[in-house]
Amino acid sequence: MDMFCYQCQETAKNEGCTVKGVCGKEPKTANLQDLLIYLLKGISIYTTKAKELEVKTLKADEFVMESLFMTITNANFDDTAFIEQIKEGLDLRDKIRAKAEEAGANFDDNKLYEGATWRAETEAEFITKANEVGVLQTEDEDVRSLRELITYGIKGMAAYTEHAYNLGYEKQELYDFMQEALVATTDDNLSADELVELTLETGKFGVEAMKQLDEANTERYGDPEITEVEIGTRDNPAILISGHDLKDMEQLLKQTAGTGVDVYTHSEMLPANYYPAFKKYDHFVGNYGNAWWQQKEEFEKFNGPILFTTNCIVPPKSDASYKDKIFTTGAAGLEGATHIEADENGDKNFREIIELAKECDAPEQIEEGTIVGGFAHNQVMELADKVVEAVKEGAIKEFFVMAGCDGRMNSREYYTEFAKELPEDTVILTAGCAKYRYNKLDLGDIDGIPRVLDAGQCNDSYSLAVIAMKLQEVFELDDINELPISYNVAWYEQKAVIVLLSLLYLGVKDIKLGPTLPAFLSENVASVLVDKFGISGIEEVETDIDEFLSA
CATH class of the missing domain: 3.40.50.2030 (Rossmann fold)
Known part of the structure; x- marks a missing residue:
């Protein structure tokens, strides 16, 4: 095969892209991205040790964050950019190793992960190595599945962390965790159970990353308004x-x-x-x-x-x-x-x-009218009394979290039909581009509360978690799953993966995930998620609505 990538929802045959990415990614680009991740794991081995010896690694921290972000689906298709990033990474890796050794670290090259020792100078050498270090390098299917789940989670975390960084907000523990998680994916001694625990820890830091970005955005630009x-x-x-x-x-x-x-x-x-x-x-x-x-x-x-x-x-x-x-x-x-x-x-x-x-003509109008949004957690909390009253009086019977991503597949029409078929006493909570499947429908309101409440971008899924936790407090419930909130989440790329892991960390169960379950979940790993968290795929619209409302 020319490449292997299965990190997005649209991967070929829901198995993996092997000739060219459905996203448009050429094999050379895909393989260079694999090589960059391979190198990041090597860099992280040294930064993790350096930090134990109180050596500062800020430049490497920022480099790892940015590089992870570059490899997200649909982010970067520029081979030259990846080659330059790999060159910079090799130089940075060796400098961090030298600093760690100056501080007393001892490294045995024979025992180190190869990404920490591999060296090359030319583009041709990069391409040769890139063809050897992809996802399938991990032979055990279940271990590979968990390693990739963690890796895709920290890719999403890196995106949110970089947005906050651009506004001057940083948390060292987020940098540290991303690197520690990368190192963990190179450790053949970790059991599947330990990797499952690490996926939940990834969700924990995902919540922190989204919280930090929420603070950065709102402190700089104000709380979103209706x-x-x-x-x-x-x-x-x-x-x-x-x-x-x-x-x-x-x-x-x-x-x-x-x-x-x-x-x-x-x-x-x-x-x-x-x-x-x-x-x-x-x-x-x-x-x-x-x-x-x-x-x-x-x-x-x-x-x-x-x-x-x-x-x-x-x-x-x-x-x-x-x-x-x-x-x-x-x-x-x-x-x-x-x-x-x-x-x-x-x-x-x-x-x-x-x-x-x-020098350009004005845009051609393709539609007209308005759409309403701005229902982030602060704005919804201002409406809390009205929302709680509507729930207590039975005007609102259920909230449906329909956050996440949109995509090209015809099967995503499911989400439009799901929104249309929901009973009129239900409200949709959304964030991310999944909303474009229903945010222009005329679904009306409930006592002045719109039936589609858009919190914002995919990272603003944090707002939906905050809203849920606040309602849990208001209704004095011990378990967040006792709330009248159901989760029907669409996914496409890695930022949706960290949102999912964050929800799991917060204890949310019985999430439906679609339009397909991730190809990178092995049968055994998928079974763990089903048994432990109640995750399931979507079926027919009416069947799923009945299942949600009868739960």
């Missing part, structure tokens, strides 16, 4: 900003002010519309389009440049009119696209994008 977001267009040239990074959003709005160029959000950047700090910009128009996977058609009609701040990139066709209008930044990358780096202060210059936008 907001009607315009989905139509104006007649000015414009820039479309996609992804998740709110600092990039802030800098773009500041630099486009007074230029005559409007700014629209796309996909997971939609929740930027909910933050008070961004509402002061009159050239911030609203949201354009739908979930990430529809971008090929929608970007053709936008006319202006597109800025990808994180993952959710779909490589454009060679003849796409917008191909030369794509810009990337942060962990995102695309071969041939202009990449914008931050300076030493974390600031970015978006002048090139702005000047290009001025």
Whole structure:
């Protein structure tokens, strides 16, 4: 096989991509990503030991975080970027080892994981090694499954940690855990039970990562507010900003002010519309389009440049009119696209994008009206009395958490039909791009409470956990599973994996996960999740609704 990757929900035949990634990833890119993860494990062996000897490893901490983020599905398709990252990693690894040895560490190369000792200089050597170090290097299927579950969880954690880092928020324990977890995936002495425990610990630190990002976003930009977001267009040239990074959003709005160029959000950047700090910009128009996977058609009609701040990139066709209008930044990358780096202060210059936008036609309108969001935990808590009263009076019988990711598969129409078929005395709590399956439906309200409460981005699933824990406190329940809350979660990539592990750590049970269970779960590991946590796949809409409501 030319490659092997099964980290996303759309992996070929729900088994693994072996010729080319369904996401658009070429074998060379996939293999270089595997090589980078292999190297990160080696680096982490040295950083973990160095920290025991009180040696500071901040540069390596940041490098591991960023590198993990780069390997998330749909984040980076730029082979050159991975080659440069691997070169930097090799140099950094050897410097960290030297520092650890200066502090008294002793390493036996014959006993070390090979990623800690392997050396190469040329791209050809990288490619050769990259073909040898992929997922299938772990032969035991169950051990491989648990190692990958942990690895994908920390990839998602790294994404949330980097967003907070960009806003000046850091927790050393998050860096430490990501590296310790990477080291654990190289330890052949760990039992399956010990790896299961580590997956729960990954969920614990996932909660901390999401909490940190929530603090960073709200302290910088204010608590999200209930907001009607315009989905139509104006007649000015414009820039479309996609992804998740709110600092990039802030800098773009500041630099486009007074230029005559409007700014629209796309996909997971939609929740930027909910933050008070961004509402002061009159050239911030609203949201354009739908979930990430529809971008090929929608970007053709936008006319202006597109800025990808994180993952959710779909490589454009060679003849796409917008191909030369794509810009990337942060962990995102695309071969041939202009990449914008931050300076030493974390600031970015978006002048090139702005000047290009001025030369473009205004966006073509593809829909009109508004959608409502902004129901993060602080806003919902302000409505707590009203919500609790509605539950006590029977006006709200059940909440359905339908957070997570959207994707291309026709089977995801299930989530639209599920939302339509839910009884009128139920409320949907959502976060992530899964909401695009139902956030434009007219589902009405219950005593003024909208039946779809959008908390924000995938990382804002933390808000849904906070809401659940607050309701548990209000209703004086010992078990979070006694709440009238059911979980029907859609997943696509690794940020959804850390959300899932975080929910498991918090004790949430009986989650339905779809549209398919992860291919990286072996039969035995899947059985553990079923037996211990009640995780199951989706079935028919009516069957699942009946099962939820009869529980």
